[in-house]
Amino acid sequence: MSDRRRWTEHPLVQLTRVRYREFFREPEAVFWVFIFPVLLAAGLGIAFRNRAPERTSVAVVALDSSAAGLADALGRAPEVEVSLLSDSAAAEALRTGEVALVVVPSADGRVEYRFDDTRPESRIARLLVDDALQRAAGRRDPMSVSDRAVHERGSRYIDFLVPGLLGMNLMGSGIWGVGFAIVDARKKRLLKRLIATPMSRPQFLGSFVLSRLTLLVIEVGLLLGFGALVFGVPLRGSLVLLVTICLVSSLAFTSLGLLVASRVQTMEGASGLMNLVMLPMWIFSGVFFSASRFPDSLQPFIQALPLTAVVDALRANILRGAGWVAVAPELAIILAWLAVSFLLALKLFRWR
Amino acid sequence: MQSASGGVALQVRNLRKAYQDVVAVDGLDLEVFAGECFGLLGPNGAGKTTTIEICEGLNTPDAGEVTVLGRHWGKDERELRERLGISLQETQFSEKLTVEETVHLFRSFYRKGAASDAVIAMVQLGEKARSRVGGLSGGQKQRLALACALVGDPELLFLDEPTTGLDPQSRRQLWGLIEGFKSAGRSILLTTHYMEEAERLCDRVAIVDHGRMIALGTPRELIAALRAEHVLEFALAENSTVDEGPLRQIEGVCAAARQGGTYRLQVEELHRAMPALLGELRRQGVQLTELRTHSATLEDVFVSLTGRHLRDE
Numbered sequence: 001m002s003d004r005r006r007w008t009e010h011p012l013v014q015l016t017r018v019r020y021r022e023f024f025r026e027p028e029a030v031f032w033v034f035i036f037p038v039l040l041a042a043g044l045g046i047a048f049r050n051r052a053p054e055r056t057s058v059a060v061v062a063l064d065s066s067a068a069g070l071a072d073a074l075g076r077a078p079e080v081e082v083s084l085l086s087d088s089a090a091a092e093a094l095r096t097g098e099v100a101l102v103v104v105p106s107a108d109g110r111v112e113y114r115f116d117d118t119r120p121e122s123r124i125a126r127l128l129v130d131d132a133l134q135r136a137a138g139r140r141d142p143m144s145v146s147d148r149a150v151h152e153r154g155s156r157y158i159d160f161l162v163p164g165l166l167g168m169n170l171m172g173s174g175i176w177g178v179g180f181a182i183v184d185a186r187k188k189r190l191l192k193r194l195i196a197t198p199m200s201r202p203q204f205l206g207s208f209v210l211s212r213l214t215l216l217v218i219e220v221g222l223l224l225g226f227g228a229l230v231f232g233v234p235l236r237g238s239l240v241l242l243v244t245i246c247l248v249s250s251l252a253f254t255s256l257g258l259l260v261a262s263r264v265q266t267m268e269g270a271s272g273l274m275n276l277v278m279l280p281m282w283i284f285s286g287v288f289f290s291a292s293r294f295p296d297s298l299q300p301f302i303q304a305l306p307l308t309a310v311v312d313a314l315r316a317n318i319l320r321g322a323g324w325v326a327v328a329p330e331l332a333i334i335l336a337w338l339a340v341s342f343l344l345a346l347k348l349f350r351w352r
Numbered sequence: 353m354q355s356a357s358g359g360v361a362l363q364v365r366n367l368r369k370a371y372q373d374v375v376a377v378d379g380l381d382l383e384v385f386a387g388e389c390f391g392l393l394g395p396n397g398a399g400k401t402t403t404i405e406i407c408e409g410l411n412t413p414d415a416g417e418v419t420v421l422g423r424h425w426g427k428d429e430r431e432l433r434e435r436l437g438i439s440l441q442e443t444q445f446s447e448k449l450t451v452e453e454t455v456h457l458f459r460s461f462y463r464k465g466a467a468s469d470a471v472i473a474m475v476q477l478g479e480k481a482r483s484r485v486g487g488l489s490g491g492q493k494q495r496l497a498l499a500c501a502l503v504g505d506p507e508l509l510f511l512d513e514p515t516t517g518l519d520p521q522s523r524r525q526l527w528g529l530i531e532g533f534k535s536a537g538r539s540i541l542l543t544t545h546y547m548e549e550a551e552r553l554c555d556r557v558a559i560v561d562h563g564r565m566i567a568l569g570t571p572r573e574l575i576a577a578l579r580a581e582h583v584l585e586f587a588l589a590e591n592s593t594v595d596e597g598p599l600r601q602i603e604g605v606c607a608a609a610r611q612g613g614t615y616r617l618q619v620e621e622l623h624r625a626m627p628a629l630l631g632e633l634r635r636q637g638v639q640l641t642e643l644r645t646h647s648a649t650l651e652d653v654f655v656s657l658t659g660r661h662l663r664d665e
Contacts, residue, residue: 014460018449025448188444196410196440197504198433199461352410 011199015207022181023215033177033219037169038226044288045158045231050151055081056125059090059099066105073136074103080128100125103133154234154319162227163314164287169219170246171281171307174253175260175274177215178208182261183270192352201351205258212254213247220246224318236321245317248331249310252338256306258345281307309333360419361386361508361539362407367416369402369563376402377413378563384508389530389540391554393547393650395662399563400543401441404512407541408438421508434462437506439497441513447486451477454485455499462504475499475529491522498529509533511542515549527552545662547650559654566657574653580606580618583652584625586633587614587642594638602628607656618648618656 007013023029055078060071062084074082085093085102093099094114100122101115111133115122153159185191194204227233235242260277264270284291284298285307294302302308313330316322362384369377377399384390392400405411407418409425409432418425423432445454455468466474472481475495480488488496494514501509514530515523523546530553534540544550550557551571559567559574567574575581588594590613599608599617604625607618619625622645633640654662 009460011460014457018446018453018457021453022446022448185446189440189442190444190446192410193438193440193443193445193500196408196433196436196438197458197461198430198463 012203016210019207019211033173034222037165037223041162041165044161048157050156055079056128057081057099058101058125058129059083059085059093060103061087061090063105070105074132077132153232158231159233159319162233163318164311166223167307167311167314168287170249171253174250175257178254178257179261179270179274183264195351209254212250216250235318237317242317245313248334252306252334255338255342259341262345262348263350281305286311306334306337359386363419365417368414370414376563380565384539384541386539387537388555389534389553391550391557392543392560393550393557394560395545398560401512404510404543408510435507437501437509439501439511445485449485450482451496452481455503458500459503465504471499471503491518508539513543550650561658571650575648578618578648578656580620581648582619582622583646583648584617584619585614585644589639589641592638594636598632
């Protein structure tokens, strides 16, 4: 630089400040990027919190005197709640799911279990009830066992969810934040006006990257801080690795945003294209449930999606404390997306 | 500082540009002298914007040569960008930024130039410096566009329809600002379809139509070439027509034409032609419903050259 300007007058600094101003002066953007993920985590965390084990409801059909004895034996088992019902009332209760299983005594001292074997809670009830009745009838277990309850942080749904939401947020803010701003500027012919000045084009695109990276700190800090403080989500891995994953992911999604916005002329077109790009990842990438639930034939496609790699790497780092070597394959996929979309975006980008 | 070669700020030779189905510029030659305000005057679709955008290096010609400040777009883009000021048609600046922030941003792109505050004061937006762009009026937005064009202290200023859509007061205010820039010895190329704008601001005017230049000169020369200082227009009651032959014979009438229900006479000596016209109309027994007269303008030059008006109203 031939002149001695203050660093704040440098075009890259000015352009980046413009990005901040445009972002923070748009309350909706601030809400969707910062507040919404936290609300989502709070809502889902409360809805799917792990509760103290519930007692399983079963019914005994009051056919004869033996029914009262059976009910009494079951009543002593701590995990079973038992009620004596008539035959028809018991059938009704089973059908509506009020009870998980119906015990039908018969005159010869045998018992019949009626239950739906496709319902997990009915299968559990079958085990509990049978165990309680056999013991009451005098069964002795040949092996002596003892129980100890362990409540481990990191295995709950909220623990699974927070890294997923973080990945989804990195994707959304990267693609939306960059895409809309660029298409809007193109539509208003501001891009054309800017290239009519000596402005450097790489600095203009660089200002998006730079502003994303700084906003990232708030975005990641807010969500992980909330998860850790409110739900006690653990951070088991190295923080340097966590920051690296977030940085690389954000850059990859920012590049994808540049690519999506490289030619689109209207906001409607941009919006449609962005949703088209993000929809498969919302569905398949395992944000809300594990991606392994999808059939094996889809797995190569799912594993190649950038968000799948991001979410897997974040979970490995945050929940399992995985190191650099363990997340290297995911990082490689993310870097590949970063490189390919950035180069394509540069090649395709239209300034007017 | 390198001055423009031979006192020519901009030279365009045999410029051609066609889009899929329409020829926008069809062999145009232009020369803008250093220190001059040159106007491209023509109706919408005449090829003005295509021409000025090619000169600005924002569009590429199919054929022809463009020399700006003695430089060429292919080779010297970076240097030219530093030396030019550009105001496009219909640029919308970011609504969430303030006037000050916008001018500051544009200032940061240039190695040298005026202080942002000084430029904001120059375009009379000092009171609005801290207001959001979204809240500005049309005239204020155009002055902001002018500020962004001036902030690099340009040698040559391109203005594409700088006052289109503005109210008369805002337009006059902007004219005053452009005159100020001109009086500092800088060169301007502007496009407009307002004849008053061209007459007031431009040292020389090229009238363009269908991508070709159809007249070139100072506004005064162009009007003088009509050989008629005045224009006389009249209309008749419905269903009545007048025989145009005798009208042309009237002393002082240079030309007569009919457009719809309106007759137009180009007149040299109004005080002689007017009574004679009224006498002729009475002789032909037609009923006059309208009669207007004005001093000839560039609009009349355009009408006499093309038979159409600059703005179809």
